[in-house]
Amino acid sequence: MxxxxxxxxxxxxxxxxxxxxxxxxxxxxxxxxxxxxxxxxxxxxxxxxxxxxxxxxxxxxxxxxxxxxxxxxxxxxxxxxxxxxxxxFAAFEDDGARGGGGAGPGGGEAGSEGSLVRAGAAMANAAFIEACREHGLGGMEFLIAVPGTIGGAIAMNAGAHQGSTADHLRRVRFFERGRGIAEEPADRFEFAYRHSTLRGQLGRVTLAGAFALAPTPPAEIAARLAHFQAYRRETQPRDFPNCGSVFKNPPGHFAARLIQEAGLKGQRFGDAQVSEKHANFIVNRGAATARDVLALVDLVRRKVYSVSGIELELEVQVL
Ligand SMILES: Cc1cc2nc3c(=O)[nH]c(=O)nc-3n(C[C@H](O)[C@H](O)[C@H](O)COP(=O)(O)OP(=O)(O)OC[C@H]3O[C@@H](n4cnc5c(N)ncnc54)[C@H](O)[C@@H]3O)c2cc1C
Missing domain, CATH: 3.30.43.10 (Uridine Diphospho-n-acetylenolpyruvylglucosamine Reductase, domain 2)
Incomplete structure (x- = not known):
């Protein structure tokens, strides 16, 4: 041009x-x-x-x-x-349907689960959960501890505590290169563990999602939120910047345990360090560079492979 x-x-x-x-x-x-x-x-x-x-x-x-x-x-x-x-792109809408029907703007896809809510991709997960709580709708409280946006949660199929974003996602509004803006059922996007075909790198931009949620007593929602937040506080580092889990859990294993068993907790490369609290987190102790993080990632992968024979796959997106 x-x-x-x-x-x-x-x-x-x-x-x-x-x-x-x-x-x-x-x-x-x-x-x-x-x-x-x-x-x-x-x-x-x-x-x-x-x-x-x-x-x-x-x-x-x-x-x-x-x-x-x-x-x-x-x-x-x-x-x-x-x-x-x-x-x-951060709007929130509740179709107002409760209980068995599920009819409304979402076309009844909530079915017997209750209600469809629609959230823009720029909405922060914490704001989404708060809006759901205000509307008496539960099921996705696990997102409270995933510090991202709804667009990121959909693209990555974010999950925790046995729940995942795709379990509740019914429809997606998105942009696709060469096609424009469309809205389609969620099952088109090959959701799997921390994976979907909605990621930006694949020429798509997620604009909004419609989620099926169930009417839930406020006390139940509050209890789940408190439990998930307490668990995070106990198990994850909060004192230094990080990007959550660096590696995916290999089938049948926990990446954190493999890294710990390879003796890598606390290992440093410059200011990048394998967290002392959670071995699948790398923390930035102040002046870490991307180069430091990548050198540490490389070291972790090699050492874990030599100790366990298991190859760790990155969860974090290296641009
Ligand atoms: C302390 C901490 C704890 C974490 N715990 C968890 C956890 O328990 N479970 C979990 O799954 N993740 C966890 N994560 C990782 C992260 O929070 C999630 O992957 C989250 O969903 C990423 O959302 P984001 O908006 O930050 O996306 P980004 O990190 O900005 O992007 C991630 C990917 O999503 C794509 N993307 C983002 N928005 C869009 C969009 N609108 N359209 C298309 N593609 C898009 C990006 O291109 C990129 O490929 C944790 C991270 C931290 C820092």
């Missing part, structure tokens, strides 16, 4: 905020990484469509960022465009 894609973006995006050479460090929970060549805070679907026209014409790399709680941004930053969904 001649004339510069930067100028084209400035000209074509009407509602969104654009920043060039935008620091991303504080846009991730690890607090690591260089700047984005261009960071777009998207505020309308029209802008999303316009953005992809420019990005595709200029063959730019593009990454969709949620709350950055599961990503490692390289020290040199990210070339191309990083998009984050803004407030326009």
């Amino acid at each position: 001649s004339g510069g894609w930067q100028a084209a973006l400035r000209q074509r995006l009407r509602d969104s905020r654009l920043r060039f050479d935008a620091p991303l460090r504080n846009a991730t929970t690890l607090r690591i990484g260089g700047p984005a060549e261009c960071l777009v805070e998207l505020e309308s679907e029209a802008d999303l469509l316009a953005l992809f026209t420019v990005v595709d014409a200029a063959h730019l790399p593009l990454f969709v960022l949620g709350k950055g709680s599961n990503v490692l941004v390289p020290d040199q930053g990210i070339r191309g465009v990083v998009i984050r969904l803004g407030r326009a």
Whole structure:
């Protein structure tokens, strides 16, 4: 694209905020990484469509960022465009149906489970859970301890305490390259453990999801929330920035146990350290770089393999 894609973006995006050479460090929970060549805070679907026209014409790399709680941004930053969904994509709606029927805007897909709620992809998980609690709807309290957005939870099929996002997801509104904006049943997106085909890297942007939830007494919701939060406090490091579990649990094993058994708790590379509290977490003790984290990841993988014969697969997205 001649004339510069930067100028084209400035000209074509009407509602969104654009920043060039935008620091991303504080846009991730690890607090690591260089700047984005261009960071777009998207505020309308029209802008999303316009953005992809420019990005595709200029063959730019593009990454969709949620709350950055599961990503490692390289020290040199990210070339191309990083998009984050803004407030326009953070709405919450309850179809109002309760009990057996489930009819309403969601087309009755909640079935006998009760109610369908719709949440925008930019909504923080904690805000979503709070809204569900206010509406007397339960089932997804496990998300209280997953510090991301609904878009990230859908893309990653986030889960905890035997629950996963896909268990409740019924429909997804999304953008797809070459197709535009569509809404489809959730079973189209190959949900599996920490996996779906809705991730930004696959040319899709998740815009909203509709979830089936059950009417639940407030005391029951409050008890589950308190239990999950207490469990997190006891088992996870809270004193240093981190990105949650670095590795997926291999079938039949816990990554944390394998790392601990390989004698790696507390192991450091620069300011990146295998957490003393939870061995599947790497913490940033202050000035860790992405390079430090990757060196530590490499060491952990090699040592775990030599001790157990098991290859650890990354859960965190290395950009
Ligand atoms: C302390 C801590 C505890 C954690 N505990 C858990 C846990 O118990 N269970 C668990 O599953 N995870 C856990 N995580 C990891 C992380 O919180 C989840 O993966 C979360 O769902 C990521 O959401 P996010 O908005 O931060 O996404 P990001 O980290 O920003 O992105 C993650 C991936 O999702 C994609 N993505 C994000 N938004 C969109 C969108 N709108 N459209 C398309 N793709 C998108 C990104 O491109 C990227 O591939 C934890 C993290 C931390 C820091």
